[in-house]
Amino acid sequence: MKKPLLFLLTPLIILGIAFLRAQKSYYRDPTSFFFDSTRAYNRDYSLVRKNESDAFIEAAATKPFRRTVPYLPSAPRPLLCIGIPTTTRPTGDVYVRTTIGSLLAGLDARERDDIHLMPFVAHSDPNLHPIYTEPWLRNVADQILTYDIQGSQLQHVRDLERDKLNREKQIWDYTLMLEACLKVEAKYIVTFEDDVLALDGWFHRTKAALQGVQEQVDSKHLDGCK
Amino acid sequence: MLPKSRVSKALTLLVFYLRLFYTEQSLGWNVEFWPYYVFNSILITSGVIGAVFLYLRNKYKYTWQGMMQRSRHIFVLAVIYTALVIGFIFLCGRASLLPIPNGIAQMPKFACCAQGLVYNPARVPRLIQWYHEKKLGYVDDRAEELAETGEVGSRWALTPSVVQHVGTFSTKGEDDLKNGEVSVSQQRWNFAFELNNATLLRLEHEAAILPTTN
Numbered sequence: 001m002k003k004p005l006l007f008l009l010t011p012l013i014i015l016g017i018a019f020l021r022a023q024k025s026y027y028r029d030p031t032s033f034f035f036d037s038t039r040a041y042n043r044d045y046s047l048v049r050k051n052e053s054d055a056f057i058e059a060a061a062t063k064p065f066r067r068t069v070p071y072l073p074s075a076p077r078p079l080l081c082i083g084i085p086t087t088t089r090p091t092g093d094v095y096v097r098t099t100i101g102s103l104l105a106g107l108d109a110r111e112r113d114d115i116h117l118m119p120f121v122a123h124s125d126p127n128l129h130p131i132y133t134e135p136w137l138r139n140v141a142d143q144i145l146t147y148d149i150q151g152s153q154l155q156h157v158r159d160l161e162r163d164k165l166n167r168e169k170q171i172w173d174y175t176l177m178l179e180a181c182l183k184v185e186a187k188y189i190v191t192f193e194d195d196v197l198a199l200d201g202w203f204h205r206t207k208a209a210l211q212g213v214q215e216q217v218d219s220k221h222l223d224g225c226k
Numbered sequence: 227m228l229p230k231s232r233v234s235k236a237l238t239l240l241v242f243y244l245r246l247f248y249t250e251q252s253l254g255w256n257v258e259f260w261p262y263y264v265f266n267s268i269l270i271t272s273g274v275i276g277a278v279f280l281y282l283r284n285k286y287k288y289t290w291q292g293m294m295q296r297s298r299h300i301f302v303l304a305v306i307y308t309a310l311v312i313g314f315i316f317l318c319g320r321a322s323l324l325p326i327p328n329g330i331a332q333m334p335k336f337a338c339c340a341q342g343l344v345y346n347p348a349r350v351p352r353l354i355q356w357y358h359e360k361k362l363g364y365v366d367d368r369a370e371e372l373a374e375t376g377e378v379g380s381r382w383a384l385t386p387s388v389v390q391h392v393g394t395f396s397t398k399g400e401d402d403l404k405n406g407e408v409s410v411s412q413q414r415w416n417f418a419f420e421l422n423n424a425t426l427l428r429l430e431h432e433a434a435i436l437p438t439t440n
Contacts, residue, residue: 045390
């Protein structure tokens with residue numbers, strides 16, 4: 001009687017232990033049964049990084065950190081043109097300071113020279129956005145994009161704003177931003193929303209990833225030619 | 227032969243974008259793949275039970291008929307336990323058990339959100355034209371639609387995500403949510419991002435910008 005009982009119970013006990021372990025390990029996995037939404041959204045690293053970003057922005061009020069390469073036809077083009085469309089939210093929350101701070105905090109001068117940073121204050125009256133008049137913005141942005149349009153087009157933007165046609169305005173804003181980035185002739189065009197946070201080292205990882213994609217595409221193409 | 231610069235310029239047309247943010251939310255077990263899952267489950271079940279019987283046969287010189295008569299209970303139990311284990315594996319979640327390896331990979335489907343994307347400038351004029359045609363919509367959904375037509379090249383994603391979506395807190399209506407419920411915008415969340423270690427990231431960054439490694 002002993003042996004069958006052992007045979008019956010051992011797997012159940014092992015499974016029970018595994019179950020308890022899984023509750024500990026997989027609570028952050030949204031594809032898991034053990035996902036626990038009360039704990040899964042806890043901010044750990046993003047809080048650390050937010051502090052670094054905010055400290056950077058505070059210092060940037062008196063300390064410029066822009067691309068130092070002149071924009072001449074003979075000068076090297078930046079690796080990335082970064083466009084960030086930003087508008088105020090109905091709630092009044094502003095995340096874009098943290099976004100820009102996290103993109104720049106920790107970069108060294110050579111990395112910075114590879115970036116053309118272009119926030120887009122997407123209000124027909126840019127003064128409606130609190131960051132537009134803040135000194136740090138001019139110290140870190142290589143170009144501050146605003147609606148440089150006249151007459152009927154500007155009226156169109158005002159209409160979109162008044163009627164709260166966000167789904168149409170978002171497309172419109174992105175189109176303008178992408179066109180402005182194309183003019184910069186950077187090797188790549190990056191779009192970030194105005195409520196993201198980048199980790200320390202995002203730039204060197206992205207750069208390596210882009211090289212990797214290029215290599216994989218190249219090698220696949222050459223294989224296909226054989 | 228084409229000069230090298232011209233070759234690589236043409237090749238870049240094969241890429242549409244590299245994704246810097248995604249949420250694991252959409253990377254679960256997919257119903258579309260059920261034949262694959264069933265096949266693997268059956269394979270594992272028969273493998274485990276076959277191995278047990280093979281062991282008994284070799285060690286105790288059992289015959290197949292003898293085993294089927296004497297060990298029917300064991301056989302039934304083995305099937306039940308194996309099924310339990312397989313069920314448990316599925317419960318654990320695909321993102322944890324079959325995670326996307328670090329580095330770059332194509333992610334043509336199940337990817338979400340435009341929080342951070344690196345576009346290939348050679349493809350941007352077509353995207354702009356597409357936005358003009360569509361006039362309204364979500365920029366990310368529209369871009370995915372364009373990619374689905376197959377005319378703008380492949381979609382890639384960087385793992386782990388180097389960007390987190392933080393604009394999710396204190397949005398309107400959050401107070402109405404019950405404990406444990408999250409708003410739609412907060413679901414745009416990369417769960418692995420929060421496990422980053424600030425010290426390790428800084429050391430990695432410092433190593434990456436050393437002049438010699440450039």
